[in-house]
Amino acid sequence: MIDLNLLQHAVMDSRDGISIAVAGEVDTPLIFVNPAFERMTGYSYDEAVGRNCRFLQQGYVDPDQREAMRAAVAKGEGFSEVLPNYRKDGTLFWNELSVSPIHDEHGTVTHYIGFQKDVTQRVLLDEKLRARNRDLESAKRALEELVTLDALTGVYNRRHFDSRMGTLWKISARTAESMAIFFIDIDHFKAYNDHFGHQKGDEALIDVAQTLAESFQRGSDFLARYGGEEFVVVACGMDRQPAGYFADELCRRIRDLGIPNPDSPSGRLTISVGYTVVIPQPGMEANAAVKRADEALFAAKHAGRNCAQSAPAPTPSVTVREKRVQKTSSGS
Ligand SMILES: Nc1nc2c(ncn2[C@@H]2O[C@H](COP(=O)(O)OP(=O)(O)OP(=O)(O)O)[C@@H](O)[C@H]2O)c(=O)[nH]1
Structure with a gap:
């Protein structure tokens, strides 16, 4: 079995945010966030723990994403979604959240572990490319009209x-x-x-x-x-x-x-x-x-x-x- 001390260092030194929430308690509160989570969100350990992770979304949740996440949790499965989240200072960042259930020895889900990756650059670049494609499409249509x-x-x-x-x-x-x-x-x-x-x-x-x-x-x-x-x-x-x-x-x-x-x-x-x-x-x-x-x-x-x-x-x-x-x- 891996050295638990090493495991602890790995979690604390990870570049990606790691959080743990309790299953089966009202609103699935966080009981742990690592330093990368704190850096990414601007919220300290004490400010994050005890709250449901959705506090980072400041009220807005895409209905399709919410449905997908609920369905996965209901089935005891994990999920992966890219969510618009807000830091403590109000700035937007795109959070690629990957959640997995943690089971006890009876197979009961006791906790969820979440990995947060800040993918803002990638999302903005995608958006830029999509906008450019839209521009190209409309230029192509205009050109076709001009020609025909x-x-x-x-x-x-x-x-x-x-x-x-x-x-x-x-x-x-x-x-x-x-x-x-x-x-x-x-x-x-x-x-x-x-x-x-x-x-x-x-x-x-x-x-x-x-x-x-x-x-x-x-x-x-x-x-x-x-x-x-x-x-x-x-x-x-x-x-x-x-x-x-x-x-x-x-x-x-x-x-x-x-x-x-x-x-x-x-x-x-x-x-x-x-x-x-x-x-x-x-x-x-x-x-x-x-x-x-x-x-x-x-x-x-x-x-x-x-x-x-x-x-x-x-x-x-x-x-x-x-x-x-x-x-x-x-x-x-
Ligand atoms: N305003 C305008 N006139 C045009 C255009 N294209 C062609 N014409 C005119 O159409 C007229 C065609 O004249 P003609 O070929 O002599 O034919 P027509 O006077 O209609 O006589 P018939 O066809 O024999 O009944 C010319 O005066 C052209 O200048 C256009 O885009 N705009």
Whole structure:
């Protein structure tokens, strides 16, 4: 058995605080604290002994921690928690408290021994790192917005459309779902700008973008500003009939905003819409479908504006392999 004298010196010379509390007495009072406990807390032996160790928390105990500590004690087990404690002079320090039950020869818990370690530096450093991570996260989000969103209207920008279109195309190809692509262009917008000025033109662009965004609210709908006064919408899972309805509805909604455009024949700000509906297939390019919708927009402009026109889906191009098969079967 180890020399008890040595054990006593070890406890008294320990750099970490050591305390002993009595189990089974009201409020589990401390009956011993070592010099390191006194140095760490600023409380002398006489001031600490007789009190429950929670006096160091000055009233506040995190409910989850309290529950965890109570549950461990009820089961006769130890626990380890990092607690905000206060020194006698009122300053905060973080106490990594590790408590173990001491049993008598019958297995009854008679005392608890507590080891206190001042981990303030570590906790503050962790907090600093967490704060820095939070800053980095919000900077990353801001950067992502900058890269993907159009600064004026807040909808996605052309760059993001170009990269997202490929993904949406592949998803629709896999699920064999139809995809409606709409090209939307404000009519006589130059005249609007000339009449009201660029600032008002910007405001009108925002109103149009908002109305379009409100019109397409399904998670799979994708709206982007394609450039200038032109927008593009991709609605996955939308068939030809609802696409036609939607295209007309968009024209109506923008017209009903009632934004005056005195130099346009209708006297109001209107849009033209071109759309195509396509089920992506092998040999069919996303760009070809986008081009079709753009051609339909051109047709809508040609048809007098303030209207929607559709274009047929592109036909899959014959692949090199298919050409070879055709050649072989025709014997040429
Ligand atoms: N205020 C504002 N105007 C813009 C912006 N981007 C493009 N425009 C203007 O949009 C106008 C587009 O003019 P055009 O391409 O001639 O088309 P339009 O006058 O709408 O005629 P149609 O499309 O044929 O009906 C130009 O005057 C551009 O300056 C923008 O961010 N803000």
